[in-house]
Amino acid sequence: MSSAIDVPASPQSGSSSLSGSPPTLDPSTLALLNSFIASKTDEERRFNELAEEAAARVAGLSLEGDGEDEGANDKPMMSVDEYRSVFSEDWQLSQFWYTTxxxxxxxxxxxxxxxxxTSIAFLCCPTAFVAFQHIEPLKNARLLEVDGRFSVLTPRHYVPYDMEDPTALPAYLTxxxxxxxxxxxxxxxGMLCSPQYTNVNVVKTLRQIMRPSAKLIVLTSTxxxxxxxxxxxxxxxxxxxxTRIEVLHGQLxxxxxxxxxxxxSEELDLVEDGESKEEKEEKEV
Known part of the structure; x- marks a missing residue:
């Protein structure tokens, strides 16, 4: 990628006294812009690779040759850090990823x-799903999400979910x-999808998919x-x-x-055992 970006000159009238070279960006601004473009290009490349792998698995032609039938062991999910680098937050969908x-x-x-x-369903929280499947994949884990990008993560575990039609789900989830x-x-x-509207529809979904003895965990704003x-x-x-759990986002x-x-469940707290050195250091800062 070029280290510089051409900035078109502003239109000038014939009577203008301005002359000389077209305007250029400040070097530090230009460096930030180039860095952003490079990161978006890498994000698109990695996403396309995931899409190709997903298409191969759906066709029964896994690139790794391990298959993906119901009895097969799933390979671990990508790390949360890699996920955050590949999938940008879509603020129009109110997406804000948790910290790693x-x-x-x-x-x-x-x-x-x-x-x-255990059958566990993640509704509208892909970061939690990715972390969960990264640690140890469960065959009965499902991600219910309106954002179709996440189908490339693991097609068999992704369930399209639109809150406009909250009970339109596969029969096996009932x-x-x-x-x-x-x-x-x-x-x-003030948004079209207010908390009241959103939660009314989420409740319809939960009442359909949860067993009578099921457990529910809700992460949201106080x-x-x-x-x-x-x-x-x-x-x-x-x-x-x-619960005692404090929810942390990167940009919220x-x-x-x-x-x-x-x-x-009031006593429910985060499990600390098995923290990596990086996690402990970040927590202590």
């Missing part, structure tokens, strides 16, 4: 609640989920706690208890928290 240290500790917490046969993890998008009451109390009011969705400064649906 939080996502990994939260994923360990979820794994501590699971067995190899009362088939042991643990549901949801991060409802859209927190601004500003909508009243909505949670009103809508998630009966089993298996509630009543919700606020809202006060977030975590709620859970079962008795005693």
């Amino acid at each position: 240290p939080f996502a990994m500790r939260f994923a360990r917490t979820l794994h501590s609640m699971c067995t190899p046969t 009362e088939g989920v042991d643990i549901a993890v949801v991060d409802p998008p859209f927190l601004n009451e 500003s909508v706690s009243e909505i949670l109390e009103r809508l998630y009011d009966s089993p298996p969705l509630g009543p919700l208890r606020r 400064r809202n006060d977030f928290a975590c709620w859970a649906s079962w008795e005693g």
